[in-house]
Amino acid sequence: MKGDGMESIKSGKKIENVPEDFNPRRIKPVKREALLRIEKYAGEGACIAYENEKVIFVRYVIPGEEVRVNIYKETKDYAIGEPLEILKPSPERINPVCPYFGLCGGCDYQMLSYEKQIEVKKQLVLEAFRRIGQISLENITGIIKSPEVFNYRNTETFKVNSLKKLIGFFRKDTKFIVDISECALAMHGINKALKSVRKQSIFPPHNFKVRTTGDGDTVVNWILTEEYQDREVYETIRAAGKNIRFKISKDSFFQVNNSVIPLWLEKIISFLDPDGHERIFDLYSGIGLITLFVSYFARETIGVEIAQSAVTDAIENKISNAVQSNVNFICAPVEMKLQELGYADVIIIDPPRRGMDKETLQVLRTLRSKKIIYSSCRPPTMARDIKELSD
Numbered sequence: 001m002k003g004d005g006m007e008s009i010k011s012g013k014k015i016e017n018v019p020e021d022f023n024p025r026r027i028k029p030v031k032r033e034a035l036l037r038i039e040k041y042a043g044e045g046a047c048i049a050y051e052n053e054k055v056i057f058v059r060y061v062i063p064g065e066e067v068r069v070n071i072y073k074e075t076k077d078y079a080i081g082e083p084l085e086i087l088k089p090s091p092e093r094i095n096p097v098c099p100y101f102g103l104c105g106g107c108d109y110q111m112l113s114y115e116k117q118i119e120v121k122k123q124l125v126l127e128a129f130r131r132i133g134q135i136s137l138e139n140i141t142g143i144i145k146s147p148e149v150f151n152y153r154n155t156e157t158f159k160v161n162s163l164k165k166l167i168g169f170f171r172k173d174t175k176f177i178v179d180i181s182e183c184a185l186a187m188h189g190i191n192k193a194l195k196s197v198r199k200q201s202i203f204p205p206h207n208f209k210v211r212t213t214g215d216g217d218t219v220v221n222w223i224l225t226e227e228y229q230d231r232e233v234y235e236t237i238r239a240a241g242k243n244i245r246f247k248i249s250k251d252s253f254f255q256v257n258n259s260v261i262p263l264w265l266e267k268i269i270s271f272l273d274p275d276g277h278e279r280i281f282d283l284y285s286g287i288g289l290i291t292l293f294v295s296y297f298a299r300e301t302i303g304v305e306i307a308q309s310a311v312t313d314a315i316e317n318k319i320s321n322a323v324q325s326n327v328n329f330i331c332a333p334v335e336m337k338l339q340e341l342g343y344a345d346v347i348i349i350d351p352p353r354r355g356m357d358k359e360t361l362q363v364l365r366t367l368r369s370k371k372i373i374y375s376s377c378r379p380p381t382m383a384r385d386i387k388e389l390s391d
Contacts, residue, residue, distance in 0.1 A: 098183075272298065292327065
């Protein structure tokens with residue numbers, strides 16, 4: 001171990017996790033170094049260390065490691081640092097696949113094997129439910145692993161600085177663009193398009209999105225390019241014995257991991273009664289991905305979505321796939337429409353990262369549906385919402 005100060009570092013007052021209002025961009029910048037021993041994972045891609053009584057959040061490190069850290073943001077309660085040198089690496093540390101890992105803000109755990117990443121995320125989910133949801137879960141079973149660990153993302157939005165000729169992603173906690181030549185998580189069609197955009201005679205004037213499909217159809221949205229069109233794409237999803245072709249307009253949201261989508265849909269369908277008698281609401285339904293699949297296993301299905309472009313896609317997807325089941329889409333805020341819809345046997349929820357608003361939670365409690373199937377990309381808000389529904 002380099003340095004001679006590690007033995008004097010004290011573990012101060014414990015803190016459970018990152019604060020709910022954690023927003024590093026709003027915190028006063030500082031610059032100082034510290035020698036720290038990393039103690040535990042804390043969510044949001046960070047770990048916790050202690051400097052006397054103060055909590056230090058550090059990314060790209062592993063519990064048990066001893067590190068030299070640059071502390072660049074600080075409040076009276078906590079500080080945020082980045083590793084300058086791993087003085088004592090964990091035996092779990094591996095070399096990341098991506099050369100930009102630790103610079104680009106896109107990934108948090110590439111210093112761990114995929115199996116270890118799953119274990120870490122499982123523990124963070126359990127901790128979120130215990131701490132925020134006040135729900136004690138002994139374990140999480142039935143974890144769905146991604147068939148593809150790299151080159152799985154079907155969509156990337158690239159940040160652009162036209163003056164400095166930068167194309168890439170923001171560094172963590174900043175607006176600084178890390179210039180990249182390819183993304184290890186993106187499907188090959190996206191990386192091919194990125195190279196094409198970089199080579200063309202006119203540098204992109206602003207941010208752009210690249211979307212590709214399992215069949216290799218790739219588009220570049222929001223800018224004009226010499227090789228690619230700025231248009232919608234069509235993606236066929238095969239799950240639960242059904243094939244559905246989805247139109248995805250350039251401003252519509254779609255799940256980013258094609259290899260997981262069928263497994264996720266089949267898990268949702270497995271919670272439905274096999275006799276198909278249930279009335280189902282799909283809240284935050286987007287282009288109808290869940291809605292159309294579960295409609296084959298229900299008496300009636302209603303999708304509610306606020307984005308008009310997504311609802312337009314959903315209706316077109318229903319018609320183009322000749323879906324004969326009783327399925328309808330409503331363009332409205334969930335919190336404004338849910339009360340009018342009456343009772344549902346099953347409510348499927350896949351909200352944005354912020355989770356559900358209080359009005360929606362209040363209505364859900366009055367409906368007293370038999371089943372609520374909740375998908376989330378952010379466990380803390382999921383735990384918070386489930387606590388509200390359970391009280």
